[in-house]
Amino acid sequence: xxxxxxxxxxxxxxxxxxxxxxxxxxxxxxxxxxxxxxxxxxxxxxxxxxxxxxxxxxxxxxxxxxxxxxxxxxxxxxxxxxxxxxxxxxxxxxxxxxxxxxxxxxxxxxxxxxxxxxxxxxxxxxxxxxxxxxxxxxxxxxxxxxxxxxxxxxxxxxxxxxxxxxxxxxxxxxxxxxxxxxxxxxxxxxxxxxxxxxxxxxxxxxxxxxxxxxxxxxxxxxxxxxxxxxxxxxxxxxxxxxxxxxxxxxxxxxxxxxxxxxxxxxxxxxxxxxxxxxxxxxxxxxxxxxxxxxxxxxxxxxxxxxxxxxxxxxxxxxxxxxxxxxxxxxxxxxxxxxxxxxxxxxxxxxxxxxxxxxxxxxxxxxxxxxxxxxxxxxxxxxxxxxxxxxxxxxxxxxxxxxxxxxxxxxxxxxxxxxxxxxxxxxxxxxxxxxxxxxxxxxxxxxxxxxxxxxxxxxxxxxxxxxxxxxxxxxxxxxxxxxxxxxxxxxxxxxxxxxxxxxxxxxxxxxxxxxxxxxxxxxxxxxxxxxxxxxxxxxxxxxxxxxxxxxxxxxxxxxxxxxxxxxxxxxxxx
Ligand SMILES: Nc1ncnc2c1ncn2[C@@H]1O[C@H](COP(=O)(O)OP(=O)(O)OP(=O)(O)O)[C@@H](O)[C@H]1O
Numbered sequence: 001x002x003x004x005x006x007x008x009x010x011x012x013x014x015x016x017x018x019x020x021x022x023x024x025x026x027x028x029x030x031x032x033x034x035x036x037x038x039x040x041x042x043x044x045x046x047x048x049x050x051x052x053x054x055x056x057x058x059x060x061x062x063x064x065x066x067x068x069x070x071x072x073x074x075x076x077x078x079x080x081x082x083x084x085x086x087x088x089x090x091x092x093x094x095x096x097x098x099x100x101x102x103x104x105x106x107x108x109x110x111x112x113x114x115x116x117x118x119x120x121x122x123x124x125x126x127x128x129x130x131x132x133x134x135x136x137x138x139x140x141x142x143x144x145x146x147x148x149x150x151x152x153x154x155x156x157x158x159x160x161x162x163x164x165x166x167x168x169x170x171x172x173x174x175x176x177x178x179x180x181x182x183x184x185x186x187x188x189x190x191x192x193x194x195x196x197x198x199x200x201x202x203x204x205x206x207x208x209x210x211x212x213x214x215x216x217x218x219x220x221x222x223x224x225x226x227x228x229x230x231x232x233x234x235x236x237x238x239x240x241x242x243x244x245x246x247x248x249x250x251x252x253x254x255x256x257x258x259x260x261x262x263x264x265x266x267x268x269x270x271x272x273x274x275x276x277x278x279x280x281x282x283x284x285x286x287x288x289x290x291x292x293x294x295x296x297x298x299x300x301x302x303x304x305x306x307x308x309x310x311x312x313x314x315x316x317x318x319x320x321x322x323x324x325x326x327x328x329x330x331x332x333x334x335x336x337x338x339x340x341x342x343x344x345x346x347x348x349x350x351x352x353x354x355x356x357x358x359x360x361x362x363x364x365x366x367x368x369x370x371x372x373x374x375x376x377x378x379x380x381x382x383x384x385x386x387x388x389x390x391x392x393x394x395x396x397x398x399x400x401x402x403x404x405x406x407x408x409x410x411x412x413x414x415x416x417x418x419x420x421x422x423x424x425x426x427x428x429x430x431x432x433x434x435x436x437x438x439x440x441x442x443x444x445x446x447x448x449x450x451x452x453x454x455x456x457x458x459x460x461x462x463x464x465x466x467x468x469x470x471x472x473x474x475x476x477x478x479x480x481x482x483x484x485x486x487x488x489x490x491x492x493x494x495x496x497x498x499x500x501x502x503x504x505x506x507x508x509x510x511x512x513x514x515x516x517x518x519x520x521x522x523x524x525x526x527x528x529x530x531x532x533x534x535x536x537x538x539x540x541x542x543x544x545x546x547x548x549x550x551x552x553x554x555x556x557x558x559x560x561x562x563x564x565x566x567x568x569x570x571x572x573x
Pocket of ligand 1: 108349367368370371372373376
């Protein structure tokens with residue numbers, strides 16, 4: 001119930017629309033009564049008393065009432081749609097905003113496809129209870145009330161006969177609802193898993209093809225998709241039993257009205273016109289009851305979807321980007337890490353790491369795979385919060401720094417640069433929203449990327465494809481270097497690419513990187529000997545500890561891990 005109330009709380013922001021909708025619904029429902037009332041009068045005055053002249057006015061009243069009913073219905077639908085779309089827009093926006101603020105750790109533990117299902121499918125599923133919940137629920141309840149009052153005024157005993165099945169309907173609805181939420185939860189979970197698999201497989205389509213794993217993957221997909229089918233069939237079976245049972249209970253009401261009505265007429269306690277009135281309106285009592293059953297089903301489905309959406313909304317935010325102190329301006333880029341400990345989960349990843357980068361220095365991080373190099377870079381970006389120790393930039397402790405100011409001071413070039421599926425220009429705007437074309441071309445030139453961008457069919461406006469798939473690896477790298485150059489940050493974090501490119505491209509990239517690192521503090525996860533040779537200090541990491549530090553020659557002379565790594569040709573020439 002709490003979940004349902006929370007869904008409806010999204011409508012509270014629009015009281016005017018809610019009231020207008022309520023007024024239209026009441027007027028529309030009142031118009032329903034004209035037909036049975038006029039039918040009763042036609043029977044008494046026109047048929048029984050032979051006043052044929054008054055038939056036309058009765059018919060006019062009926063047609064005007066029908067027109068008014070449909071006109072109010074038109075207004076109600078319009079208002080309802082506006083109302084509901086505004087509420088859903090608010091919800092979607094709130095969810096997206098939340099997603100942007102969640103910790104990276106949260107994303108590490110979840111599948112992208114499942115998150116997308118929550119935004120793209122679970123929100124609209126919730127939306128249905130907002131649309132139909134109000135539209136059907138409100139009108140149905142009003143209709144039941146108004147029709148019941150009307151029936152009571154005409155003949156209490158017939159009205160009670162018509163209402164007799166209601167206890168049975170309530171018990172049926174209770175039995176159905178008891179386990180419905182669980183059934184729908186299984187459907188939503190299975191759908192999320194299927195979409196997650198679909199997302200993974202489409203992202204990894206090259207790997208699937210290259211390993212000729214299409215048939216295997218198809219089999220796994222069918223298994224996941226089968227779970228969605230089975231979950232849906234369970235829901236449908238329950239509905240198949242519930243819906244006709246409820247319809248049968250309604251028929252008991254019709255039968256009782258017929259029997260009791262005939263008995264009352266037979267005993268002279270009621271006129272036949274009253275029974276006629278009942279049969280012209282009684283559908284308006286049972287019809288909303290059927291709609292309430294459908295609404296009950298929809299509410300259970302929406303509840304399961306809403307639970308998945310609210311789980312995201314209830315997660316703790318990462319520290320908000322504007323909390324904390326801004327970094328001093330201009331920033332010199334003095335970074336100091338002292339006794340840093342960090343764990344992603346239970347196992348500790350970094351153990352007492354200490355290192356320093358003076359303004360303008362290049363610090364190389366080397367070490368075997370899993371040693372903790374990227375973790376240090378992640379902590380410098382404050383993608384994760386560190387547990388113990390200290391990281392300062394120009395003397396300001398990182399975990400007390402305003403994230404927005406920190407991230408504007410840092411340029412991060414990853415090994416496999418991510419490009420968004422949009423024009424080159426949009427990808428560069430990420431670094432500087434108001435960058436002029438001239439500034440873009442300068443950055444592209446410094447990154448040795450101007451040549452190939454000019455050769456693209458639409459230059460800066462060429463769409464690069466998903467993850468930049470329409471560009472080569474070397475082109476993507478140079479574009480991401482241009483992006484960092486355009487940002488012009490005082491501190492640079494660079495994960496050098498290991499992917500082999502031809503020597504000509506390698507040279508172009510190296511030149512671009514050299515220009516990028518000029519006059520900045522740079523932390524480089526280094527794979528190339530040329531970068532390492534030029535670094536001011538090299539730190540060798542092993543199992544989360546700094547085990548050696550010094551220049552290239554000092555470390556070679558030390559004859560330790562670094563010398564061993566160099567011998568194993570671990571570092572590319
Ligand atoms: N997001 C994460 N969640 C949990 N554990 C992680 C995460 N990222 C890295 N790790 C673990 O932390 C350890 C250090 O990883 P890290 O990526 O820092 O190593 P690395 O030195 O950069 O390795 P490589 O050179 O292979 O990129 C590894 O054992 C890794 O499994």
